[in-house]
Amino acid sequence: MAKKTEPMTLFHTESMDEKKKRMRAILRELRKDIPQAACALHFRNPFQLLVSTILSAQCTDERVNKVTPELFRAFPAPKNMAEASTEELIEYIRSTGFFNHKAKNLKACSAAIMEKHGGQVPSTMEELTALPGVGRKTANVILGNAFGVPGLAVDTHVTRIANLLQFTDTRDAVKIEQHLTAIIPKKDWTEASHLFILHGRKTCVARRPKCSECVIARYCPSAQPP
16 A cells, blocks of 8 residues: 655745745734734743743633732742742642642742752753753743743744644644744744734634634635635
8 A cells, every 4th residue: 555645835845045035024914913022921030931931831821920920929039939838839820720730840940940040040941941841932932031032932823823834844843943943033033933922812713713814814825715
């Protein structure tokens, strides 16, 4: 029996220069549609953003923003959170879901920041991803929004839209990050992830994309006809 081959897509046939040109046009239109795109999580310092990003897993930013004011009043710094019990932390974060796992990660992450970084959130990918509960997506959020270091965070929205636009052909977040950063100027990485995420929430909604309202539909090979 012959092996089934996957159909060729723009990801395979479009040249790198063509990909870059199409991406520039897409970002230009998204900037018009979503001016001043920024991180939706509320934070005042790198530690608050780190905690909020960990809590945002499988949870809406809106819910996280409702939980964190009381959490940060009770545990304003890594030292306080490291010394707290997981049971204490759970009382504040229960509504974000997966609270047992998140509480353990918050406590362990805070302890590592105290023990290895003098109480300061580190500012490199290598150091951030060495912290408990911190993967590349979280690290890129911290780098781009707390330290001004370009980082492209790949979440479910970015994954879906990058595949629909055929800038990638995988669900692997690391590979998607590699594919996108190869065609987006480094200075635009953080902004691009915000634009894709906000576009995914506003227009390119999972299961019911609003292609007839989409400002980048003409650049999207997956767009549904009006």
